[in-house]
Amino acid sequence: MTTLINDPRVGAVPVPPTSAVGPLRTVHPAAIAANVRRVTVRGHDLIAVVKADGYGHGAATVATTALAAGATALGTATLPEALALRAAGIDARVLCWLHLPGADFTTAARERVEVAVGDRATLVAVAEAGRRSGTAVVVHLHVDTGMAREGAEPHRWQALLDAAGAAERAGYVVVRAVMGHVPNADRASASRAATLLRLAGLAADLTLGHPVELHLGGTPAAFAGADLTGIAVRVGAALVGIGPGHAGLVAAMTVTAPVVAVRSVRAGTPVGYDGTWTAPRDAVLAVLPVGYADGVPRAASGSAQVRLRGHLVPVVGRINMDQVVLDVTGVPGPEVVRGEVVTLLGAPGPTAADWATWADTNAHEIITGLGGRIERAVDTTTSRSSA
Incomplete structure (x- = not known):
């Protein structure tokens, strides 16, 4: 000292x-907890994103702190990142969305890691893992809400829903949510993304015959001021103090x-x-x-x-x-x-x-x-x- x-x-x-x-x-968990409260005080359910080793702060430290402060689930980019949380003894819900070629979805099923699906090829691989393992894989259907990098394009969305419904009826997957991403840090962008997500969720409800959760990423979604009623947010940067100046976040x-x-x-x-x-x-x-x-x-x-x-x-x-x-x-x-x-x-x-x-x-x-x-x-x- x-x-x-x-x-x-x-x-x-x-x-x-x-x-x-x-x-x-030196990582300050008290600051992470304060930042979680800044997000959830706005009425949002929070999926705490701890990719890239918790934005350099230690994934396990950020994850356990965020969960204790009110986050409802965790998010990572890759499956190995999600499995590292399991290896650290974290038993909470974990979602991953960036799948490497040959991703081991069978292990995802065994370790209860939820996976994002934005195209039929990925859905086929995930459903096959569910068939082989005898354990239905929990999936979040990903719709492109303006990023043009991942998620199903609007003209492919219904086909993905139909295939997901068939895989769910076969017992290979369980569709839990529909997800998207906010491309710009402004209210208009967040509002447009929220509208697209709600429409996609409505289509999923009708196709699947049961309600699904809705969630948007990332930090701009939580602080843009758009109406996100009924939509959870995936936030990573804000957890460690990065966000708009008016958010009152703590480094x-x-x-x-x-x-x-x-x-x-x-x-x-x-x-x-x-x-x-x-x-x-x-x-x-x-x-x-x-x-x-x-x-x-x-x-x-x-x-x-x-x-x-x-x-x-x-x-x-x-x-x-x-x-x-x-x-x-x-x-x-x-x-x-x-x-x-x-x-x-x-x-x-x-x-x-x-x-x-x-x-x-x-x-x-x-x-x-x-x-x-x-x-x-x-x-x-x-x-x-x-x-």
Whole structure:
């Protein structure tokens, strides 16, 4: 644990720990729980999407936290991701929707993993798995509500419904839901997707002879302000704090790294590959042991900032594979020393949105790209919860 000394100029200043602590991403379950409440307070049933290892936060951690906070089911992209949740001891409903060639739907049936079906070929494979295993596979029929990437096109929808009805009557599948996706983060897009989904659900009711659930993804669906009465939402990014500014979401991860080297340089000294930054004056530089191999985007070179002792300091020169150089000249307090902890990501900043701006990408890519040598820990306190 980092200790503090009191310096009359700046107050409490961190003292380097006696044991080595490397780059670390700390996940805050209390923030995830608060974000779940932000979604469900709007009246939505929530399918918590924990694909891509819970958006880099740990799929099992995000899943168990979301379920405890009110999510009704879980979602993953692939079957292996769903099976990993089962291996972690999670017994809740799990849906997956991105099926690799040769996907093992027999295992899906055995492990009670629900699968999305958006075309007849997939339905045939799923029904065959149900026939062989003797266990009906729970399916969610996927309709294209404006993404043009997955889900049945409108002119193929009725044929898929007819085939699903036949497979259900044969006992090979059970059709539980109809699902779609919101293509744009605005009310009009969400409203149109909801209308298409309701029409598809009505057709399914008539064809199958029983009601089906309806659900839309993703985070924009939950916060666009459209009428989603009777429609559950699949949300992933919002669980970990990524969403529209008005949503009041809480960042669920802090990324830190220790200073591993400090040096003083003369004005005019070039820094890093190709000398893209040159010290405009005598400067003090600090080096962090992270780089683009760990998910720190190289495209943010020349614009990124990190936080040291509560102050934002610039990243200078090119972000390397393994190292980041900071200009810490003038940071208040005693000299910066090896072992001091720098915050790359986390409240009050920099945020994933900041990094996305600096790297000309989105916040999703920032948090899912973290990894490599950045260890992960879970914060067991409740201090980040908000209502």
